Amino acid sequence: METFYDVHRQYDWEEVKASILAKTEQDVLVALGKPYRNIEDFKALVSPAAERHLEEMAKLSQQLTQKRFGKTIQFYVPLYLSNDCTNQCVYCGFNSNNRVGRVTLNHDQIIEEINAIKALGFEHILLVTGEHPKNCGFKYLKEAIRLIRPHFHCISAEVAPMSTEEYRTMYEEGLYAVYIYQETYSQTRYPEYHPGGVKANFRYRLETPDRLGMAGIHKIGLGCLLGLEDWRTEGFFAAMHIRYLEKKYWKSKYSISFPRLRHFPGSFEPNYLVTDRNLLQLILAFRIFDQELELSLSTRETPVFRDNVFSLGITLMSAGSKTVPGGYAKQISEVEQFAVIDNRPAQVVREAIEKQGYEVIWKDWDQSLQFNFLNHAH
Ligand code: SF4
Numbered sequence: 001m002e003t004f005y006d007v008h009r010q011y012d013w014e015e016v017k018a019s020i021l022a023k024t025e026q027d028v029l030v031a032l033g034k035p036y037r038n039i040e041d042f043k044a045l046v047s048p049a050a051e052r053h054l055e056e057m058a059k060l061s062q063q064l065t066q067k068r069f070g071k072t073i074q075f076y077v078p079l080y081l082s083n084d085c086t087n088q089c090v091y092c093g094f095n096s097n098n099r100v101g102r103v104t105l106n107h108d109q110i111i112e113e114i115n116a117i118k119a120l121g122f123e124h125i126l127l128v129t130g131e132h133p134k135n136c137g138f139k140y141l142k143e144a145i146r147l148i149r150p151h152f153h154c155i156s157a158e159v160a161p162m163s164t165e166e167y168r169t170m171y172e173e174g175l176y177a178v179y180i181y182q183e184t185y186s187q188t189r190y191p192e193y194h195p196g197g198v199k200a201n202f203r204y205r206l207e208t209p210d211r212l213g214m215a216g217i218h219k220i221g222l223g224c225l226l227g228l229e230d231w232r233t234e235g236f237f238a239a240m241h242i243r244y245l246e247k248k249y250w251k252s253k254y255s256i257s258f259p260r261l262r263h264f265p266g267s268f269e270p271n272y273l274v275t276d277r278n279l280l281q282l283i284l285a286f287r288i289f290d291q292e293l294e295l296s297l298s299t300r301e302t303p304v305f306r307d308n309v310f311s312l313g314i315t316l317m318s319a320g321s322k323t324v325p326g327g328y329a330k331q332i333s334e335v336e337q338f339a340v341i342d343n344r345p346a347q348v349v350r351e352a353i354e355k356q357g358y359e360v361i362w363k364d365w366d367q368s369l370q371f372n373f374l375n376h377a378h
Contacts, residue, residue, distance in 0.1 A: 003207045003210040017230055020232045027044035031044040039243065041289065046281060060288055062311060064287055068292065069315050071359060073310060073359075073361065074124065074362075077120065077125060078125075080325045082136035083324070084129075086131060086133070088196035089199060102135075103325040104325065110144060110147055113329050118151060125148065127141070129159045132160075137160065141170070156176055156178065156179060158181075159178075161198075164215050175217070176364065177217065177255070179220075180208045180209060180222065181257070181259065182237075209241065210245075220252050220253075221254070222242060226270075227273065231272060232282075235285065239289055239290075242254050255293065256293055256294070256296065258295075283312065284313055294315050296316040301341060303341075320344070320345050
């Protein structure tokens with residue numbers, strides 16, 4: 001069976017990069033003027049030639065987003081269940097070579113976290129674990145979902161890749177969305193960042209969204225770790241990936257996230273600094289390319305950036321995040337997977353959003369519609 005791996009191998013990274021850099025202002029204007037954009041148009045929108053048209057792109061992106069989603073932003077909160085991991089991603093604080101205290105929450109600790117998170121008002125929770133098959137693999141997650149399901153309207157997960165069968169079981173247990181980040185689409189450079197563990201297998205990771213599609217998961221989220229390799233080329237491959245999935249697994253919905261590596265003394269240094277303007281251009285390009293897509297922005301970004309950019313295309317945001325297991329109930333902030341830069345409490349972020357005339361949605365509306373439909377159908 002064909003997977004995205006077969007599509008990916010038809011493209012040469014350097015050729016794609018050169019073709020993006022060669023896009024002209026005329027190509028950008030053509031892309032902006034079309035009602036439906038193809039992958040060549042996407043290349044134009046992320047090209048240096050489009051940098052002079054950011055304002056125009058922002059207006060169009062905002063218009064398209066409001067037309068499809070209204071003036072709303074959905075909120076979610078991540079729940080870190082475990083920082084145990086057998087992988088060696090060189091950019092991550094949880095990598096198995098790091099001597100950090102390993103914690104996998106037991107049932108009582110999960111309940112404590114649930115209570116602390118519920119008090120903040122959230123209905124959409126994202127379960128996050130490291131990748132440790134024994135300590136926080138399929139069985140652990142299945143039990144965790146059973147425990148968490150009655151308390152939240154919507155459960156998503158950002159966990160180790162699984163088999164199609166395992167995803168089917170998760171779906172039946174009530175898992176709504178799965179986010180799986182390729183980190184980089186450069187097969188040549190991938191091993192340098194992922195020297196050991198299951199994640200070292202580029203192909204297995206790249207084919208994970210195919211397995212999610214086959215399992216019928218409602219929403220599938222992709223993303224690249226911006227800063228590892230050229231962001232324009234990463235964007236192209238992620239856009240190709242989305243379009244491939246949308247055609248093949250058309251019942252699922254899709255999401256894209258924009259995790260960005262920053263320069264922090266003493267931590268992993270990004271090879272390609274992605275500026276605020278670069279990130280904005282990428283967000284706008286995705287929205288203009290695909291109006292159905294959920295675009296997600298996390299607390300890795302500054303309050304100023306988030307407040308200025310959310311209305312230009314974003315539809316999903318985290319707020320008040322703790323990226324350490326037990327962080328909500330115990331207020332711990334050591335050994336985080338990544339530094340939270342927007343530290344504002346969720347209610348403060350909500351106020352900042354509402355000040356701009358937007359409504360914060362604490363539930364996932366697609367799932368609300370689905371449940372309403374099911375309720376009416378019975
Ligand atoms: S990025 Fe994920 S898989 Fe890689 S070391 Fe960190 S927790 Fe493990």
